[in-house]
Amino acid sequence: xxxxxxxxxxxxxxxxxxxxxxxxxxxxxxxxxxxxxxxxxxxxxxxxxxxxxxxxxxxxxxxxxxxxxxxxxxxxxxxxxxxxxxxxxxxxxxxxxxxxxxxxxxxxxxxxxxxxxxxxxxxxxxxxxxxxxxxxxxxxxxxxxxxxxxxxxxxxxxxxxxxxxxxxxxxxxxxxxxxxxxxxxxxxxxxxxxxxxxxxxxxxxxxxxxxxxxxxxxxxxxxx
Amino acid sequence: xxxxxxxxxxxxxxxxxxxxxxxxxxxxxxxxxxxxxxxxxxxxxxxxxxxxxxxxxxxxxxxxxxxxxxxxxxxxxxxxxxxxxxxxxxxxxxxxxxxxxxxxxxxxxxxxxxxxxxxxxxxxxxxxxxxxxxxxxxxxxxxxxxxxxxxxxxxxxxxxxxxxxxxxxxxxxxxxxxxxxxxxxxxxxxxxxxxxx
Numbered sequence: 001x002x003x004x005x006x007x008x009x010x011x012x013x014x015x016x017x018x019x020x021x022x023x024x025x026x027x028x029x030x031x032x033x034x035x036x037x038x039x040x041x042x043x044x045x046x047x048x049x050x051x052x053x054x055x056x057x058x059x060x061x062x063x064x065x066x067x068x069x070x071x072x073x074x075x076x077x078x079x080x081x082x083x084x085x086x087x088x089x090x091x092x093x094x095x096x097x098x099x100x101x102x103x104x105x106x107x108x109x110x111x112x113x114x115x116x117x118x119x120x121x122x123x124x125x126x127x128x129x130x131x132x133x134x135x136x137x138x139x140x141x142x143x144x145x146x147x148x149x150x151x152x153x154x155x156x157x158x159x160x161x162x163x164x165x166x167x168x169x170x171x172x173x174x175x176x177x178x179x180x181x182x183x184x185x186x187x188x189x190x191x192x193x194x195x196x197x198x199x200x201x202x203x204x205x206x207x208x209x210x211x212x213x214x215x216x217x218x219x220x221x222x223x224x
Numbered sequence: 225x226x227x228x229x230x231x232x233x234x235x236x237x238x239x240x241x242x243x244x245x246x247x248x249x250x251x252x253x254x255x256x257x258x259x260x261x262x263x264x265x266x267x268x269x270x271x272x273x274x275x276x277x278x279x280x281x282x283x284x285x286x287x288x289x290x291x292x293x294x295x296x297x298x299x300x301x302x303x304x305x306x307x308x309x310x311x312x313x314x315x316x317x318x319x320x321x322x323x324x325x326x327x328x329x330x331x332x333x334x335x336x337x338x339x340x341x342x343x344x345x346x347x348x349x350x351x352x353x354x355x356x357x358x359x360x361x362x363x364x365x366x367x368x369x370x371x372x373x374x375x376x377x378x379x380x381x382x383x384x385x386x387x388x389x390x391x392x393x394x395x396x397x398x399x400x401x402x403x404x405x406x407x408x409x410x411x412x413x414x415x416x417x418x419x420x421x
Binding site for chain 2: 073
């Protein structure tokens with residue numbers, strides 16, 4: 001999918017961190033990756049955050065304690081198992097094409113473009129499922145030209161990535177590659193541009209769960 | 225070399241040589257050296273994420289197997305060895321503990337898109353960048369570094385961190401943004417130094 005310019009609306013650094021750390025749910029990580037496919041600026045920030053992951057790995061306190069044997073048992077067993085290991089050759093899947101629009105390549109394997117009918121519902125808003133894992137859900141939304149999405153509440157984070165067309169909401173205009181990121185207390189009423197349907201990837205994250213006390217472990221693993 | 229020695233510029237250069245040797249000729253000595261240096265740190269990372277000890281060790285073996293199988297794809301111009309290892313361990317952890325995938329943009333796509341930001345055109349020595357990031361990390365205030373620690377080591381999203389620490393979401397987001405600003409300043413300073421020469 002070609003974008004003529006760098007997107008104007010980007011995921012927050014906090015969301016990029018969720019992606020790089022691996023904490024983000026797979027549907028949310030998919031949305032971030034699809035934005036990165038279209039945004040060189042955020043791709044650089046992700047490189048920085050991954051380099052930070054590398055630095056944290058370097059600074060980790062080495063843990064030599066294997067669950068069995070002495071320090072070299074793991075290595076010896078590993079070396080033996082490698083005799084059969086094959087070189088890995090990456091085979092990227094082609095980018096899916098939906099209604100003449102080439103979607104970001106990362107959506108390959110997630111969007112069943114050949115499914116008939118592709119869209120559910122009729123009228124102003126149509127939907128197609130993409131991925132759901134637990135309570136986190138990704139779906140494609142088609143907002144008909146000039147139509148709006150009704151106000152709705154959500155728990156957790158809800159993010160929208162525009163794939164084609166554009167919508168306008170309280171924060172401005174969102175075109176291809178732009179991301180609208182809404183926390184639990186935010187709502188928005190996007191209205192698609194007149195003259196063109198707007199296709200978006202929408203991800204609603206799981207409701208928050210209580211994670212319990214974490215105070216004691218903060219500095220026990222990494223030297224700062 | 226002792227695994228407990230700190231990783232500095234010399235160790236990073238060695239790690240590049242070892243990875244390239246594994247990639248080029250499946251050098252078992254080089255691979256063993258990589259294991260001795262990084263396996264204890266990877267173990268710390270995998271156990272810190274709440275993996276029970278023997279599961280963490282199984283994941284560690286899988287991570288090192290991936291290293292063996294993919295070493296020929298490692299490009300020192302793109303990332304430092306520790307960064308490359310981190311991404312493998314992170315993906316393996318998502319797969320092993322949650323049975324999920326980590327969607328990633330393929331390298332081919334990234335290489336084709338020209339960056340509007342001129343900093344992308346500066347030639348940055350990846351391992352020197354790693355050293356600067358490591359220093360910048362050490363210089364972050366505790367209220368920022370603890371958030372990074374929870375993100376990378378405890379598999380917590382920023383909203384989960386906000387709940388667990390009872391800190392407003394906006395505060396968590398702005399501390400992460402400030403930490404990122406400090407780190408990107410590090411990159412700018414380093415690149416400026418490069419240009420002046």
